[in-house]
Amino acid sequence: MRQFFITENVKTRMVHGAIGLYFLKLAAVVISLLCSSCEANVPVVSGSESERSFFEKADFNAAIPSPETIIGHRIGEKAVRYDVLVRYLEALAQSSELVKLTSYGQSHKARRLYYLTITSTDNHKRLAEIMADNSKLSDPRMLSGHEEAERILETMPAVACLGYSIHGDELSSTDAAMYVAYHLAAGKDKVTRSLLDKVVIHITPLINPDGRERYLSQLEHLTGVVSSPDYQSMQHKGLWSKGRGNHYLLDLNRDWVVQTQPEVRTLTRAIHSLNPHLVIDSHEMGPYDTYLLDPPCEPLNVYLSRQNLSWRKRFGADHAAAFNRHGWSYYSKSWYSEWSPIYANSWANLLGSIGLLYEQAGTNAASVKQPTGLETTYRQTVHHHIISSLTNLETLAANRREILSDFLAERQWAVSDKGPQNETFLLPPAIDASRWRSLFELIKQQGIEAELAKGSFEAEEVTDLWGNKLEKKELPEGTLVVKSRQPHRRMLHTLLAFDPHFTKDFLADERKELENRRATQIYDISSWNLAMAFGLEAYWAKRVSKGSSSSDTSKLLRRSSKLKDRSDYGYVIDFASSGIYPVLVRLFESECKPRVATKPFQIEGKSYKQGTILLRAHENPKSLFAILEKICEELDINVHPVGTALSEDGPDLGGRKFELLVAPRVAIASQWPISSTSFGSAWYLLDHELRLRSSAINIQSIGQIDLRKYNVLILPSSNGLDRIIDDKALKKIKRWIEEGGTLIASGNSAVFLAGKERGLSSVRLRRNVLKDLPIYQEAVQRERAARDIKINTDEIWGTKTPEEKAENAQTPKEDGEKEKAQKDKDTNEAKEDIEKLKRTDEWQRIFSPGGVFLAGHVDTEHWLGFGLEERLPIMFMGGYAFMSRHPVSTVVRLDDERQLRLSGLLWPEARDRLANTAYATVESLGQGQVILFAVDPTFRNWLPGMQRLFFNAVLLGPGMGTSQPVPW
Numbered sequence: 026m027r028q029f030f031i032t033e034n035v036k037t038r039m040v041h042g043a044i045g046l047y048f049l050k051l052a053a054v055v056i057s058l059l060c061s062s063c064e065a066n067v068p069v070v071s072g073s074e075s076e077r078s079f080f081e082k083a084d085f086n087a088a089i090p091s092p093e094t095i096i097g098h099r100i101g102e103k104a105v106r107y108d109v110l111v112r113y114l115e116a117l118a119q120s121s122e123l124v125k126l127t128s129y130g131q132s133h134k135a136r137r138l139y140y141l142t143i144t145s146t147d148n149h150k151r152l153a154e155i156m157a158d159n160s161k162l163s164d165p166r167m168l169s170g171h172e173e174a175e176r177i178l179e180t181m182p183a184v185a186c187l188g189y190s191i192h193g194d195e196l197s198s199t200d201a202a203m204y205v206a207y208h209l210a211a212g213k214d215k216v217t218r219s220l221l222d223k224v225v226i227h228i229t230p231l232i233n234p235d236g237r238e239r240y241l242s243q244l245e246h247l248t249g250v251v252s253s254p255d256y257q258s259m260q261h262k263g264l265w266s267k268g269r270g271n272h273y274l275l276d277l278n279r280d281w282v283v284q285t286q287p288e289v290r291t292l293t294r295a296i297h298s299l300n301p302h303l304v305i306d307s308h309e310m311g312p313y314d315t316y317l318l319d320p321p322c323e324p325l326n327v328y329l330s331r332q333n334l335s336w337r338k339r340f341g342a343d344h345a346a347a348f349n350r351h352g353w354s355y356y357s358k359s360w361y362s363e364w365s366p367i368y369a370n371s372w373a374n375l376l377g378s379i380g381l382l383y384e385q386a387g388t389n390a391a392s393v394k395q396p397t398g399l400e401t402t403y404r405q406t407v408h409h410h411i412i413s414s415l416t417n418l419e420t421l422a423a424n425r426r427e428i429l430s431d432f433l434a435e436r437q438w439a440v441s442d443k444g445p446q447n448e449t450f451l452l453p454p455a456i457d458a459s460r461w462r463s464l465f466e467l468i469k470q471q472g473i474e475a476e477l478a479k480g481s482f483e484a485e486e487v488t489d490l491w492g493n494k495l496e497k498k499e500l501p502e503g504t505l506v507v508k509s510r511q512p513h514r515r516m517l518h519t520l521l522a523f524d525p526h527f528t529k530d531f532l533a534d535e536r537k538e539l540e541n542r543r544a545t546q547i548y549d550i551s552s553w554n555l556a557m558a559f560g561l562e563a564y565w566a567k568r569v570s571k572g573s574s575s576s577d578t579s580k581l582l583r584r585s586s587k588l589k590d591r592s593d594y595g596y597v598i599d600f601a602s603s604g605i606y607p608v609l610v611r612l613f614e615s616e617c618k619p620r621v622a623t624k625p626f627q628i629e630g631k632s633y634k635q636g637t638i639l640l641r642a643h644e645n646p647k648s649l650f651a652i653l654e655k656i657c658e659e660l661d662i663n664v665h666p667v668g669t670a671l672s673e674d675g676p677d678l679g680g681r682k683f684e685l686l687v688a689p690r691v692a693i694a695s696q697w698p699i700s701s702t703s704f705g706s707a708w709y710l711l712d713h714e715l716r717l718r719s720s721a722i723n724i725q726s727i728g729q730i731d732l733r734k735y736n737v738l739i740l741p742s743s744n745g746l747d748r749i750i751d752d753k754a755l756k757k758i759k760r761w762i763e764e765g766g767t768l769i770a771s772g773n774s775a776v777f778l779a780g781k782e783r784g785l786s787s788v789r790l791r792r793n794v795l796k797d798l799p800i801y802q803e804a805v806q807r808e809r810a811a812r813d814i815k816i817n818t819d820e821i822w823g824t825k826t827p828e829e830k831a832e833n834a835q836t837p838k839e840d841g842e843k844e845k846a847q848k849d850k851d852t853n854e855a856k857e858d859i860e861k862l863k864r865t866d867e868w869q870r871i872f873s874p875g876g877v878f879l880a881g882h883v884d885t886e887h888w889l890g891f892g893l894e895e896r897l898p899i900m901f902m903g904g905y906a907f908m909s910r911h912p913v914s915t916v917v918r919l920d921d922e923r924q925l926r927l928s929g930l931l932w933p934e935a936r937d938r939l940a941n942t943a944y945a946t947v948e949s950l951g952q953g954q955v956i957l958f959a960v961d962p963t964f965r966n967w968l969p970g971m972q973r974l975f976f977n978a979v980l981l982g983p984g985m986g987t988s989q990p991v992p993w
Contacts, residue, residue, distance in 0.1 A: 104241055105199060106241060110231060125142040127142065129291050130291025133272035140229040158177045159300045163377070165436050178429050183421050184303075188305060192236065192277070194309075195269075202230035205411055208415065233288060236269060274701045296373070304379070306368065312393040314386040315386055317356060321358065325363050326375065329515075343416055343417075343419070362548045375519045376513065388405075439513070448566060449509065449567075452562075458604075459602040460559050476574040477506070478501075481502055483500070484566035486566060488564065489564050506569065521556060525928075539872060552927075560969065588654045595642045596667065597628070598664050599663065601892060611660070617646065618685060620685050628671075628678065636891030687983040688983070691720070703963070717980075738769070739770075741963075744773055762951060765952040767982040770958070786948060798908075868934065871934070875930075877926065877927075878928040882896060889956070889977050893970070899917065901959070907959045909946050917945035919940060925939065
């Protein structure tokens with residue numbers, strides 16, 4: 026994972042400009058007195074809420090610049106841009122001893138990410154001491170005893186982290202954050218001064234600057250001289266890419282589990298260092314709504330503490346009272362359920378903070394006419410967030426001692442040997458060392474403590490990732506041992522527990538909703554286990570034998586390997602590690618000609634699996650050694666020189682079992698109806714992770730695009746391809762495939778291609794082939810038989826005893842008559858039952874999963890499955906079940922109903938429908954091929970295990986699954 030972590034005290038950098046500071050303060054005083062848009066001390070004639078000051082009786086320090094003096098307009102008049110925001114943050118830090126500005130990282134587009142620290146002068150002077158004391162509360166093992174704990178609880182201020190605009194198109198939060206910072210820094214009233222004595226406040230005013238800037242540019246382009254309050258106007262919609270996601274269109278508020286994005290990763294580091302007791306996550310929702318506040322509704326994560334939920338009710342009650350005083354509408358305990366830890370506030374709650382969610386009806390920096398005929402203004406939405414933030418801070422200050430006591434008690438339990446949740450998580454070394462190290466780094470990034478076993482050891486009462494129970498299990502040296510007795514016990518179990526269950530009461534309520542054709546109550550996915558996401562062997566054990574282990578895991582960090590020896594014949598690179606993919610990209614860029622082994626082999630005493638990369642010296646540039654030497658220095662890979670083509674076992678290196686790969690020339694379909702997040706995930710993986718050049722093409726113009734430039738076309742998940750790709754476009758795509766192209770489609774785009782009328786694939790949706798289910802079941806049985814070959818030599822050679830022959834004797838005529846009678850019976854029953862099958866299938870689809878891990882079987886001998894084990898956890902969602910049979914190659918097929926569900930809610934109806942269906946298929950079409958994934962393997966960048974299938978499709982597909990012409 027690439028890191029972007031730089032911390033900088035901007036105030037320290039700026040305070041030396043004393044002369045500039047003098048004039049800045051002088052100007053601020055003058056402008057604050059004269060500017061008609063200033064909030065403080067400005068009489069308001071109209072009683073309209075959109076015209077009133079946020080705090081009409083507020084008394085502000087005139088030496089502190091108000092936002093208006095820097096940004097040039099009233100707060101809430103329009104959305105502030107990033108550069109102007111930063112200018113104000115710097116001015117505020119420069120002007121006030123109560124404010125410090127810290128840069129904690131940067132976005133993909135190199136925009137600095139900041140947080141403000143605002144507290145009293147006395148607290149600033151002892152900030153290092155406060156952080157040290159708070160670290161002791163966060164890890165009570167550091168406390169000297171009860172007396173020190175009491176001293177800290179009595180004297181230490183509470184710590185709050187306020188986060189705004191993690192979704193770039195939810196605009197009002199950032200403008201509200203700017204005013205909240207000003208109010209705290211400049212407010213002279215006793216309430217504000219007392220608040221700053223009791224709380225150290227860290228404000229992150231803009232988490233997603235790339236998304237916000239992109240969205241504001243779109244709105245500026247789409248807004249005329251006269252603003253429209255009509256929410257259907259493009260002024261309120263933006264363009265396809267919008268601004269919710271970051272530069273790669275990825276949803277940062279779904280990144281808290283895997284933390285692949287720099288905006289989340291660096292903020293996580295900051296939060297871990299600050300150990301906040303309160304975390305605020307500020308959002309917007311649909312324009313015709315009001316305001317959602319805590320607490321959430323069921324289902325709730327099983328690892329949330331009772332104290333956490335109790336405090337959130339208290340904060341919510343104070344929040345509601347503040348809104349009541351203004352006469353504002355709001356609600357709680359609705360639609361937002363906190364089962365999964367994938368959002369900022371839900372993640373914070375499991376970290377041990379009190380995490381609160383705001384959702385304000387959005388107006389896109391303008392006004393929106395409501396169904397009542399009234400208009401909601403942007404300034405009103407900003408005002409609501411301001412009141413929310415300040416109210417929550419006041420609740421924290423008023424309950425400081427009790428909240429800190431509960432925070433300490435929670436951590437004392439976490440580091441004790443008391444239950445529940447006191448098992449040990451075990452992650453043994455994996456063949457895919459790169460994937461294993463990435464998971465280890467993520468565990469560490471999440472603040473979870475882990476040790477490395479120095480020798481083999483025994484674990485008792487063990488459960489593996491597949492749900493199997495073992496009395497004992499021997500684990501090897503190098504196993505990662507993660508004990509529950511640590512400060513972040515709840516986070517450990519939340520992220521790594523295999524199969525948390527919903528309560529029976531919730532299941533009954535959910536079932537009732539579904540059976541009455543209403544929507545699910547589960548907000549987003551129901552499973553997120555990290556070991557399953559990475560596709561790695563893992564265990565939980567109730568007891569682990571005492572053995573030698575070390576907390577020093579530094580040797581697990583990536584280290585550049587050296588290529589020492591040249592070879593006259595060539596070099597091989599093991600395909601086991603996920604680190605192979607950027608290596609292949611570099612080889613293609615260097616005009617090398619890599620080959621891939623289709624069978625395992627042994628050479629010079631070392632065994633290699635299918636998928637191993639071979640570079641024959643005579644086929645490659647004369648600088649091959651230098652190219653490989655540089656790759657080894659920069660990437661996580663080992664290259665092995667071989668001095669002969671003669672294998673000790675398996676195919677020789679000069680034979681036909683080493684297929685020549687072809688450099689991919691990739692086009693990714695974008696724009697409506699392609700899902701922007703599905704596009705973003707694929708784009709990010711290829712561009713950022715592999716550094717592979719690709720072209721984003723407009724799917725709406727597919728008829729005018731010259732597809733001959735590309736040999737790979739990716740169709741991310743979509744909704745409505747049939748409205749864009751007409752018969753003419755289909756013929757064009759088909760011709761391109763037949764001439765050697767590789768078409769890769771995921772999710773609903775795969776659903777589109779699976780239609781018989783498209784003429785591109787033999788894969789079908791289950792709902793469309795109900796009468797043929799026995800045929801597909803027979804295909805599954807044949808696949809299983811092929812995985813477990815059994816030879817009966819008596820059957821082959823006819824060497825049965827006379828008695829066996831007589832017992833099994835049957836005339837061909839009798840055989841044929843029985844077969845015909847059974848076939849006629851099956852046909853008649855099928856005709857009678859087809860309508861019932863349709864009704865049953867429709868009923869079963871009501872219970873389709875919203876995000877569960879299912880067990881998949883991988884054909885590891887097929888090139889699409891290279892680098893994977895035979896079983897792979899598959900993240901599955903939706904109601905489309907894919908049916909496949911020969912000649913389609915089903916590289917990944919879901920398991921049977923007995924072993925299908927691994928984690929998450931899978932109703933029996935959905936289980937019966939999805940069992941034995943296809944997840945990943947490959948089929949030839951002319952000289953090219955079509956690859957379908959039932960669900961997007963790049964989903965949110967969560968799934969490194971499934972991502973190997975995607976990488977294989979892109980990097981191996983043009984050479985392995987197609988027929989390319991020999992160069993002229």
